[in-house]
Amino acid sequence: SSRSLRNNAEKFEFQAEVSRLMDIIVNSLYSNKDIFLRELISNASDALDKIRFLSLTDKEVLGEGDATKLDMQIKLDKEKKILSLRDRGIGMTKEDLIKNLGTIAKSGTSAFVEKVQSSGDLNLIGQFGVGFYSVYLVADYVEVVSKHNDDKQYVWESKADGAFAISEDTWNEPLGRGTEIRLHLRDEAQEYLEESKLKELVKRYSEFINFPIYIWASKEVDVEVPADEDDSGD
């Protein structure tokens, strides 16, 4: 998308290793782009596991009302061409967003990057803890909105061009707790706004997931206009 990062946001450079991996992903000819959803569902499931584990010893962490429902929601916004996956997991603080989405901790990752450089096979990306970046197979601009019990709600954003930005979130609806990944889909990835495609992918990738996954589709934009009745009738 042509948009630039929010101008009053705090800007950061990706760790060099991360930038390199993102360049490989953005330019990769890897054809199985569906894997981005598997990686997002997996990360959301881990986040839900974390808050559920904490709630076993302290019910308070679950909050009340909707925040107590440990689930995932996929929203298909055909108008804005945004696919979003929201979880009510433990959520990320501002520092979590900077560290977790801007750097790679695992050492094995450079080995993975070497391998992908030659093989082009991204399928194992999740096993190196960097599955999140596969979102750039289908999106050119990604926002991660997150709310952790210990912090305010923040937005992380990036176009995979070496930089990312963090802003305090004063415009999105409050999440209560958890994370929403908002994918601004590339023109060639519009199939991921179709319910039938998403239902098929969720079925394929949720086999071992212990949380419900709901799919919401926004109203159709191009409302079918009934063809003019021919005026042969009287």
Ligand SMILES: CCNC(=O)[C@H]1O[C@@H](n2cnc3c(N)nc(I)nc32)[C@H](O)[C@@H]1O
């Ligand atoms: C980009 C590589 N880093 C990650 O994917 C990390 O970001 C964090 N992450 C990604 N999606 C997340 C998510 N939905 N919830 C939470 I809490 N943390 C998430 C986790 O720490 C992952 O290990």
